[in-house]
Amino acid sequence: MKSDTKRDIWRMVHAERAALVEDLARLEPEQWDTPSLCAGWTVHDVAAHLVDTALTTRTGFVAGLVRARFDFDLQNRRGVERWRGDSPEETLARLRRVVSRTSTPASLDTRLVEEVVHGEDIRRVVGLERVYPQEAVVRALRLQVRTPASFGGAKEMVAAVRLTATDAGLSIGEGPEAAGPALSLLLAVSGRRVALGELDGPGVAALTEPAA
Numbered sequence: 001m002k003s004d005t006k007r008d009i010w011r012m013v014h015a016e017r018a019a020l021v022e023d024l025a026r027l028e029p030e031q032w033d034t035p036s037l038c039a040g041w042t043v044h045d046v047a048a049h050l051v052d053t054a055l056t057t058r059t060g061f062v063a064g065l066v067r068a069r070f071d072f073d074l075q076n077r078r079g080v081e082r083w084r085g086d087s088p089e090e091t092l093a094r095l096r097r098v099v100s101r102t103s104t105p106a107s108l109d110t111r112l113v114e115e116v117v118h119g120e121d122i123r124r125v126v127g128l129e130r131v132y133p134q135e136a137v138v139r140a141l142r143l144q145v146r147t148p149a150s151f152g153g154a155k156e157m158v159a160a161v162r163l164t165a166t167d168a169g170l171s172i173g174e175g176p177e178a179a180g181p182a183l184s185l186l187l188a189v190s191g192r193r194v195a196l197g198e199l200d201g202p203g204v205a206a207l208t209e210p211a212a
Contacts, residue, residue, distance in 0.1 A: 009108050012136045016115035017054070017099040020047075023128050024092050032088040037121040037192045045080050046118050047091050052079030053114050054098035061105030072151060109143040112136050113152075117190045120183070124194065132183060138168050141186040145172055154189035161203040163189070178203035 024047060032044040041049070056064075056079070064075050085091035104111055116132055117140070123130060145163065147153020160175040165182035178185065180199035187195035188207045196204060 006108060009112065009139070010102055012133055013108075013111040013115055014100055016112070016119060016132070016136065017050070017095070019130060020050070020115070020119050020122070021092065021096050021099060023123060023130070024088075024095070026128075027088070027126060029088055031126050032091075034125050036125055037187075037194060038118065039191075041080070041121075043122050043126065044084060044088060044091060046121050047088075047095055048080045048082075048084035049076060050114065050118055051083040051091065051094045051098055052076075053111075054095075054101045055083075055103065056105045057103045058105045107143065109139045112140040113143055113186075113190070116140050116183070117186065117192070120187055120192070134168055134182065137182045137186055138165065138170060141165065141170075141182055141189070142172065144186060144189050152190070154191075157207065158189055161206045163203070164201075176203035176206065177201040178207055 024043075027043070032042065032047075034043050035041075036043050036046045038046055038049075064078070065072070067075075067078075083091070083094060085094060116136055119130065119132075122128075141163070144153050145158050146155055148155050149157065158173055161173055162175050162177045163172045163185050164170070164177055164179040165185055166179055168182045170182065178188070178199050179201045180195075184195040184198035188199060188204075193208070196208060199207070
């Protein structure tokens with residue numbers, strides 16, 4: 001990856017973080033307790049998770065995964081506990097401080113997955129909307145479909161489905177088609193069932209079932 005492309009991607013990541021900080025600042029305190037689209041987590045929990053992921057380095061990620069006995073979900077829960085403040089204001093201040101961070105434990109596009117998917121985890125349940133840059137959504141979608149489920153991806157799920165992003169001129173995979181906006185496809189392959197109603201085609205059924 002060329003250095004200028006890296007800078008472009010980091011600009012997108014930082015823009016998404018800043019936009020989410022602005023949206024969170026508009027919420028009433030009780031809205032932070034709203035269950036998010038991320039199963040088992042509230043809006044407050046998701047915000048804390050985004051602090052954790054923004055601060056995580058490759059070395060820190062590996063060390064944390066070892067401490068969690070390679071349980072990815074446990075590692076994430078511990079990160080939430082570590083960075084969730086005693087109040088929404090405290091967590092928001094922490095998130096604001098990491099907006100411009102450039103550390104990542106994995107490929108740079110994972111930062112786009114984090115910001116876009118978790119941004120929707122929050123916004124959709126509190127009635128907020130955002131028009132994401134198409135490039136950010138498409139890059140995140142491409143990464144999710146080649147990432148194993150054990151690391152939060154959908155490689156196994158979409159092994160026999162053709163995903164068609166009707167707003168991006170993009171088709172990925174082979175098999176029965178699931179078609180719709182790129183953002184809806186990204187959310188669906190990230191386990192957000194609320195997005196399934198925004199998709200059409202015989203391949204949608206495959207996105208509702210656990211990978212074999």
